Amino acid sequence: MFESLSDKILGSLKKLKGGHKITESNVEEVIKEIRLSLLDADVNFKVVKKFIDEVKQKAIGEKVIENVNPGQMFVKIVHDELVKTLGGGASEIIFSSSAEPTVVFLVGLQGAGKTTSAAKLALFLRTKKQKKVGLVPADVYRPAAIDQLQTLGKQNNFPTFSSQVGQRPQDILTQSKAWAKEQQLDVVIVDTAGRLTIDEALMSELSDLKTIWAPQEILLVADAMLGQQSVQVAEGFHQRLGLTGLILTKVDGDARGGAALSIREVTGIPIKFLGVGEKVSALEIFHPDRLAGRILDMGDVLSLVEKAQEVMDEKLAQKSTERLLKNEFSLEDFLAQIQQMKKLGGIETLLKFLPGMGEISKQLKTMAPPDQEMKKIEAIIHSMTNQERRNHKVLNGSRRLRIAKGSGTQVSDVNKLIKQFEEAQKMMSQFMKMGLGSGMGRPGSGKRFF
Ligand SMILES: Nc1nc2c(ncn2[C@@H]2O[C@H](COP(=O)(O)OP(=O)(O)O)[C@@H](O)[C@H]2O)c(=O)[nH]1
Ligand SMILES: [Mg+2]
Known part of the structure; x- marks a missing residue:
């Protein structure tokens, strides 16, 4: 696709x-x-x-x-x-937490692949999740729709409720409750009727079904070939029914993929499965990372970059630690450390490394610069000469004025930064004296002090 x-x-x-x-x-x-x-x-x-x-x-x-x-x-x-x-990670079927069976409704437009997906999902849950799965045909409008599901059930050995043409879907669902118990089913998949477009009659029927037997999952079955239109369909069903997920079908066709890339972002509904063919076995769990990998076809590059990033972070931490041990911790290190800290998810992450560091933790918390502050700090340090960065002691009044001008800040900002840096420096040497340095920021320890 x-x-x-x-x-x-x-x-x-x-x-x-x-x-x-x-x-x-x-x-x-x-x-x-x-x-x-x-x-x-x-x-x-x-x-x-x-x-x-x-x-x-x-x-x-x-x-x-x-x-x-x-x-x-x-x-x-x-x-x-x-x-x-x-959508980040893969999301799968949520099972009932009680002794009652898990109920899954499949909804969607006609021809989307609901009936086929009912059998596919049943097979998936039986083989991969060891569930006893039964099927309930509830599409009473389309000629042969009930037959279609019953045939699939028979071929694959799934218990299938014997719905009759002419029965109301509401009655089918009510009756299938007792049947599911008899059959000792773990999961019941309900194949509902579709329409050519979303209409009120369909929506109110589906809402009825929801009140008769509350489902854990209402999965929209959507045809990837519909492209943009499937986004609207998803929004429509979601508004009325509250969808829990999506099965995107016909991904094996020559759809351009826009639907897969849009639905999650627009509706917030996770894509749970992909239909990749007509066979009952043609269902895949949807893995966003794998799909992204397939689109970019560059698995090696990704792991290379990740590895290199780790190495860089380690090297940086190691250098700072070494300088700190020699009492040479400079403004440059300070900048690198606060950048690192931001990358690590801020001060909260850091504090996890420091159990029981009451007073120092509090001090650190006040030092965590918000984004805007961070930009200022970067600008100020970048406006310094190398010599100044390595030894802040040379920063007299005229130098501070020059730096403030160069970085578009005030002298008071420069003063504040230097004060913060001196405090950090002091704190660092406290850490080191307390022996904390041995576990923090050392290569291989996986931890850093900021
Ligand atoms: N290639 C392909 N065809 C599919 C897929 N899912 C369903 N179909 C076909 O789409 C057509 C309609 O499917 P059906 O399950 O009857 O749709 P329903 O009206 O929503 O129940 C059938 O011919 C299916 O074989 C899929 O993932 N890939
Ligand atoms: Mg059908």
Whole structure:
């Protein structure tokens, strides 16, 4: 489904080679092409905009890591953003926590693949989750719909409720409760009726069914070939019924993938499974990271970048620790450390490493600079000469004034930063004296002191 999107994005990414930094100019063109590729793949324009904005923001000015070129770095950024758009991690069926069977409704438009998916899901839950699964045909309108599910049930040995044409779906569901108990089912999958478009009669019937037997899962079965339209369908069903997830079908066809990339972001409903063929076995758990990996087809690059990032972080921490031990902890280290701290998820993460550090923890908390403050600090330190960064003691009045001007800040900001730095320096040496340094920030310990 994603071949063409994948080809285009990969083609654009190849253009990002060499260079020392991902700059606005070399990345601009590639981003533009990715944007077009996404729109071309029928991804919702709002989703495209958000995606591109995030990638841009992360890419520009990103430091290039040793052994990684800007192109590789950029692939990683695009990949991570794709995973995020697709919903992060995989989410599966939520089972009933009581002795009652888990009830799953499959809803969706006609021809989306509900009946086929009912059998696929039943097979998946039986083989992968060791559940006893039964099927309930509740589409009484389409000729042969009941037969279709009963045949699938028979072929695959699933207990199937003998719904009759002419019965009301509400009555079918009521009667199937006792049947499910008799059959000792763990899971009951209800195949509901569809329409060509969302209409009120269908919605009110489905709402009725919900009150008769409250389902753990209401899964929308949506056809990937519908593209953008499937986003609207999902929104419509979700508003009325409260969907818990989605099965995206016909992913094996030549759909352009826009639906998969849009639905989660627009509706917030997780895609749980992909239908990848007509056979009963053609169902896959949806893994956002694997799909993103498939689209970008660059698994090696991703692990390389991750590895390099780890090494860089370690090296940085190690250098700072060494200097600290020699009492040489400088403003440069200070900047590196607060940047590191931000990356690690802020001061809270750090505090987890410091059990019982009451007073110092409190002090540290007040030192955690918010983003805006962080930018100021960076600007100020960048406006210093190397000598000044290494030895802040040389910072007299006229130097401070020059730095304030150069960084677009006030002398009071510079003074404040230096005071904070001196406090940090003091605290650092306290840590070291208390022996805490041995467990923190040392290479291999996996911990850092900021
Ligand atoms: N290629 C392919 N065909 C599918 C998939 N899911 C369903 N179909 C086909 O789509 C058609 C409609 O499916 P059906 O389950 O009857 O849809 P329903 O009306 O929603 O119950 C059938 O011909 C199925 O074989 C899929 O994942 N891939
Ligand atoms: Mg059907």
